[in-house]
Amino acid sequence: MSVDTEGTTAGADAETLATALGEAITDLPEYQAYLDAKADVEADEAAQQRIEEFEQVREEYMVAKQTNRADESDLDALKDAKRRLHALPVMKTYLRSQAALESRLQELDELISEPLAVDFGEQAGSCCQD
Template identity: 40%
Template sequence: MSVETASLEDLGRELGEKIADSPEHTAFREASEAVENDAETQEAIKEFEELRHQFMLDREAGTADRQSMREVQNAQEELHSMPLMEEYLEAQEELQTKLEAVNKAISEPLAVDFGGEAGGCCQD
């Protein structure tokens, strides 16, 4: 491994550590742990996932209707309105915004978007 490669890898590790220590990541990690440790929120997540799963099965079978879709939407709205979920979703959005800014900063001098979807090389 060349000195330049090792240096770039070291910079990558340092960047990862800085992101992990950022206020945005800390807030996201804390919000995630709060959601994971709250029985009421976990029950709401379970109920939403069950409704969503059943709706997907019904949709595949061609038996889904607007009422079942509304039930899923209502369950999601109720879940997202729970205080811990609101905090989690806000922290997630703030972390995503920070990571997009970091991606832009890395990609800009390279004229490459490494965070975007991978595409094939040299296609017409």
């Protein structure tokens, strides 16, 4: 085999393995729990209302901050909206499932990165490094 053929074969093998990894991740219990919790949040009227409230307060805070008019009360309102959103049982479940999935993906990232000279997840997720 020539160098080009070997490179192509290795590239195809890496792509096949990456596809298989993605498919395997969708079978993880943490991923399934995350999808279930996400669907529950999307179907919960109270959660959707609190999300809208939080997004509105956050947008108002960002505008105030960009115009140098944000003060402590604006930040307090944002923190309060976030606290009220996260206090909902359905959001607590969602946030726990999200953290569990992120932890599991971090473990996989470490396994992938072990033989590499770079952090796979960090390199894959960013366009530029300082």
